[in-house]
Amino acid sequence: QVLLVESGGGYVQAGGSLTLSCTASGRTASRHALGWFRQASGKGREFVAVVNSDGSSSSTADFVKGRFTISRNNANRTIFLQMSSLKPEDTAVYYCAADLSPRMVLLGRGVYWGQGTQVTVSS
Numbered sequence: 715q716v717l718l719v720e721s722g723g724g725y726v727q728a729g730g731s732l733t734l735s736c737t738a739s740g741r742t743a744s745r746h747a748l749g750w751f752r753q754a755s756g757k758g759r760e761f762v763a764v765v766n767s768d769g770s771s772s773s774t775a776d777f778v779k780g781r782f783t784i785s786r787n788n789a790n791r792t793i794f795l796q797m798s799s800l801k802p803e804d805t806a807v808y809y810c811a812a813d814l815s816p817r818m819v820l821l822g823r824g825v826y827w828g829q830g831t832q833v834t835v836s837s
Contacts, residue, residue: 715740715826716738716739716740716742716743716746716812716825716826717738717739717740717826718736718737718738718748718810718811718812718826718827718828719736719737719739719810719828719829720734720735720736720808720809720810720828720829720830720831721734721735721736721737721831722734722735722831723808723831723832723833724832724833724834725834725836726800726833726834726835726836727835727836728800728801728802728835728836728837729799729800730798730800730835731796731797731798731799731800732797732800732833733794733795733796733797734750734794734795734797734808734831734833735792735793735794735795736748736750736792736793736794736795736810736828737791737792738791738792738793738810738812738826739791743791743812744767744788744791745767745814746767746812746813746814746826747764747765747766747767747812747813747814747815747816747818747819747824748764748765748786748793748810748811748812748819749761749762749763749764749765749784749793749810749811749812749816749819749820749824750762750763750764750784750793750795750808750809750810750811751808751809751811751822752804752806752807752808752809752833753806753807753809753830754803754805754806754807755805755806757806759809759822760775761775761820761821761822762774762775762778762782762784762795762808763775763778763782763784763795764784764816764819764820765784765785765786765793765816766816767788767814768786768788769785769786769787769788771816772784772785773816773820778797778804781797781798781799781800782795782796782797782798783795783796784796793810795808797833800833800835801835802835802836802837803835804833804835805833805834805835806832806833807830807831807832807833808830808831808832808833809827809828809829809830810827810828811824811826811827811828812824812825812826812827813825813826
């Protein structure tokens with residue numbers, strides 16, 4: 715069992731920056747790939763970024779490349795999503811996901827999910 719807790723969401727103006735955090739707990743948490751998805755109101759959940767268990771490899775969706783960066787600190791089993799040059803269309807609930815396979819996380823089939831944190835970008 716892996717428990718995921720997200721934090722760092724909030725309200726920001728367009729062009730601003732925000733950093734989200736997701737802390738994973740559980741005996742096997744450090745062995746899991748962790749990633750971010752987002753879901754805007756009335757839309758489906760979409761992949762944002764994923765990082766493997768030791769932080770050596772990551773993948774980011776094309777629409778956030780150059781603006782969002784995912785990183786991992788395994789000492790405290792936390793991942794970060796540094797978001798910059800935010801746009802109103804980035805407004806969504808951001809979810810953390812975990813799975814032993816990074817590919818499963820990327821495909822949205824991660825076994826574990828957090829409760830989400832709201833990010834609102836005003837124009």
